[in-house]
Amino acid sequence: MDVAVGIVAQRDNERAQDLAAALVDALEGAGASAVVDEATGEAIAATAVPVGSMGDRDLVVSIGGDGTLLFVAREVGPTPIMGVNLGEVGFLNAVAPENAVDVVTDIVADIARTGRVEGRELARLRATGVDEDWTLAPALNEIVVHGRRRGHGGGATIEVRVDGQSYAESHADGVLVATPTGSTAYNLSEGGPLVHPATDAVIVTQMAAAESMPPLVVEPDTEISLTVTGADTAYAISDGRNRRRLEPPATVSVTPAADPVTLVGPRANFFDGLDKLE
Ligand SMILES: NC(=O)c1ccc[n+]([C@@H]2O[C@H](COP(=O)([O-])OP(=O)(O)OC[C@H]3O[C@@H](n4cnc5c(N)ncnc54)[C@H](O)[C@@H]3O)[C@@H](O)[C@H]2O)c1
Numbered sequence: 001m002d003v004a005v006g007i008v009a010q011r012d013n014e015r016a017q018d019l020a021a022a023l024v025d026a027l028e029g030a031g032a033s034a035v036v037d038e039a040t041g042e043a044i045a046a047t048a049v050p051v052g053s054m055g056d057r058d059l060v061v062s063i064g065g066d067g068t069l070l071f072v073a074r075e076v077g078p079t080p081i082m083g084v085n086l087g088e089v090g091f092l093n094a095v096a097p098e099n100a101v102d103v104v105t106d107i108v109a110d111i112a113r114t115g116r117v118e119g120r121e122l123a124r125l126r127a128t129g130v131d132e133d134w135t136l137a138p139a140l141n142e143i144v145v146h147g148r149r150r151g152h153g154g155g156a157t158i159e160v161r162v163d164g165q166s167y168a169e170s171h172a173d174g175v176l177v178a179t180p181t182g183s184t185a186y187n188l189s190e191g192g193p194l195v196h197p198a199t200d201a202v203i204v205t206q207m208a209a210a211e212s213m214p215p216l217v218v219e220p221d222t223e224i225s226l227t228v229t230g231a232d233t234a235y236a237i238s239d240g241r242n243r244r245r246l247e248p249p250a251t252v253s254v255t256p257a258a259d260p261v262t263l264v265g266p267r268a269n270f271f272d273g274l275d276k277l278e
């Protein structure tokens, strides 16, 4: 089968663009087709398409940090993604740049031979409005609900309900609902637990709450609802980038998203990765 690959390189990063060019050459040499994102297409000689249209590719390669991979996941949904790490932490991107050409050409040869992609599924969360009809882009890391701004005078009163049962209610900077993938990100800075990536779970962590309850870990099919009062404005935010302004009183419902993200390629070692977080 003819394998089609999309390549997204971190914007304005020359190293990422050079690697994208090397991947295009290697893939075309191996008989596959390769396109790059539009920003990268301005820097290197390659066919460019919007990232949002790469959902029809067999594989999308993200070259950059965790933020670039989160962006690619938002744009291409369930299409298999492989991350090459040029960033600092690289929790989501297991492949080192020097191995990228070999790893990608091996994966593409596998797809050509078998017609399928071996990957692992990472759960996402979906946030919807209860009083108003809106939905955020599915979150691979976390949904955050916070007041007008982080810090003094910017918080709100947020009640957390777990499958309809009240768990906590306090004035706080916010509350975050994280996946195991997101447990090492914002959740960790707010005192939430690390959850090993092989665990199916959802984490609820209050952010600087006046009357705090311990962070809570529940099974993935649980509905978490967050009711915001005591503030003029609040926000619901998916993976730090996709946001919805709320006018409290407002309730946000967080449930499992239908489509997981499929990550392809070698797995990052969770315990080695933790050393990089300090
Ligand atoms: N105080 C904090 O820790 C804080 C604040 C805002 C956002 N964030 C995280 O940033 C994410 C958005 O990323 P961005 O690059 O667009 O914003 P960003 O540029 O603010 O990146 C924040 C940092 O989070 C790291 N990161 C992202 N996902 C991770 C994960 N699953 N495990 C470990 N580290 C991870 C990134 O490598 C980066 O160093 C959000 O989903 C949130 O988890 C963290």
Ligand SMILES: Nc1ncnc2c1ncn2[C@@H]1O[C@H](COP(=O)(O)OP(=O)(O)OP(=O)(O)O)[C@@H](O)[C@H]1O
Binding pocket: 008, 009, 010, 011, 037, 039, 040, 051, 064, 065, 066, 067, 068, 069, 070, 071, 086, 087, 088, 089, 241
């Ligand atoms: N090729 C691209 N086309 C369009 N937008 C891009 C592209 N690459 C990155 N972006 C934007 O940049 C954001 C990623 O942020 P950033 O580059 O700061 O994060 P990163 O990959 O985690 O890198 P670092 O670890 O160096 O911070 C994405 O959310 C997206 O909005």
